[in-house]
Amino acid sequence: MTQAPTLSPPGSDRRTDDRLPTACVIDDSAIMRAQIKRVLLGAGFSVVAESATADDLLATYERHRPDLVTLDIVMPGRDGAAAAAELLSHHPEATIVMCSSVTTRDKIVACQKAGVSHYLLKPFDPARAATMFRCALEKRTTR
Amino acid sequence: MTTVPCGACRRANLIERRYCGGCGGNLAPICRGCGFANQGDDRFCGGCGDPLTVEASTRSAHPAPAWSSTAAVVEQSAGASDLDLNELFRASSETTGELPRIGINQADLDRMFGASS
DSSP: OOOOOOOOOTTOOOOSOTTSOEEEEEOSOHHHHHHHHHHHHHTTOEEEEEESOSTTHHHHHHHHOOSEEEEOSSOSSSOHHHHHHHHHHHOTTOOEEEEEOOOOHHHHHHHHHHTOSEEEESSOOHHHHHHHHHHHHHHHHHO | OOEEEOTTTOOEEETTOSBOTTTOOBOSOBOTTTOOBOOTTOSBOTTTOOBSSHHHHHHOSSOOOGGGOHHHHHHHHTTSOSSOHHHHTOOOOOOOSSOOOOSOOHHHHHHHHTOOO
16 A cells, blocks of 8 residues: 655655655645645655745745745745746746736736746646646756 | 625635635735735735735725736736737626636636647
8 A cells, every 4th residue: 555645854854655756735824824834745756845935935945945936926925926036036947836816917927037838827627737747847857 | 604605606605715615726916917816805915915805906106007907917917928818808897896817717818728628
């Protein structure tokens, strides 16, 4: 029986399962984080970290080096679009999927110019989200 | 008990909820201008003061908000990117008195970000 992947304890830099692609989920809504995690697990990812803010995104990324980061935009503290730009300026290899209900021109163009891989509009269809996450991973492995 | 309707599925949700119990949609009115997440019953944005509803915009001392005019949206988009933002950010002509919805959808975003579905 395959054991479901579990979150790493804080401070751990060890992946839960080296065979699985890894992901970090950043969203201020616990319900939304749970929904995204469910989709990621179903798509074959291991979720190695989650956070309600993007304040420590760079440190979180450098600790876990996930294959994929899902990132909300409107959150307390750091704006997700700005956090994505900062992360990609330090780690252009990072694969980020924005998961947001924001449809403002400035935010979307900022994400695109920063090098965000995909933009998933909330509310989303879980099957479509899973396809997008896998697609983002494939894009990462082929570049 | 105050409720607000979900903009996506129309389900009535308690005002303190941030996401819809029916579809998971975000219930916080996101300001079109600054992206600030407002409370469900806010009529003006807490981030920039722009009106969030058509009713509020008619009573505001400020000029009409950008979302109320297709021309304004197109003007904002011009020259911002080599993408066809005028098409991408086409504004809805519907003014139902509720938070206006910009006509961008997932397919537009997929095209913009080069995603394949």
